[in-house]
Amino acid sequence: MFFSRSFCASLSPPSYVIEVDSQAENDWLTELTLSHCGSANFFWLNGYDTENSGTFTWIESQTPASYTNWHTGEPNDSSGTGSEKCIASSNYLWEGWHDAPCSWPFPVVCERDS
Numbered sequence: 001m002f003f004s005r006s007f008c009a010s011l012s013p014p015s016y017v018i019e020v021d022s023q024a025e026n027d028w029l030t031e032l033t034l035s036h037c038g039s040a041n042f043f044w045l046n047g048y049d050t051e052n053s054g055t056f057t058w059i060e061s062q063t064p065a066s067y068t069n070w071h072t073g074e075p076n077d078s079s080g081t082g083s084e085k086c087i088a089s090s091n092y093l094w095e096g097w098h099d100a101p102c103s104w105p106f107p108v109v110c111e112r113d114s
Contacts (some may be wrong), residue, residue, distance in 0.1 A: 001102040001105070001108075005017055007108060008053045008108065011112075013112055014112065015111055015112040016046060016059070016112070017044050017045065017046035017060075017109070017110060017111075018046060019045065019046045019047070020065075020069070020089075021066070021067050023029070026067070026069050028097060029089070030089075032068040033089075033091045033109065034091050041091055041092070041106075041107060042090050042104075042106045043091070043098065043106050043108060043109060044086065044088055044089075044107070044109075045086075045088070045111055046059045046060055047065050047086065047087035048086055048087075048102075049084075049085045049086075052082040052085070054099075056068075056087055056099075064088075068097060069089070070096055070097045071094055071095065071097060071098055074097060074098050074099060075097075075099035076099065077099060079101070083100035084100050086102040098104045102107075
């Protein structure tokens with residue numbers, strides 16, 4: 001996910017990994033990724049669990065994620081090592097948000113302030 005943050009920041013104008021604030025935005029993002037990625041996919045959101053508490057904060061806005069769309073049983077740190085600190089969203093079979101290791105190579109949707 002950290003590569004994704006660098007990628008978004010390198011765009012002109014600079015952007016950041018998308019932060020989802022509502023069900024409507026989540027639905028839009030799911031449709032966007034299904035129509036542009038061509039198949040079921042995971043993609044990064046800009047949330048991070050700094051203290052392994054299961055509470056995720058949006059990195060750009062530095063606010064707690066007030067809207068969430070966790071897949072059943074998530075977040076769960078399934079590895080049990082505290083390594084699942086980032087949020088990946090799935091647009092298909094495992095639809096919803098998942099905590100995941102930040103090093104996994106997922107696509108990204110960037111956003112910027114208007």
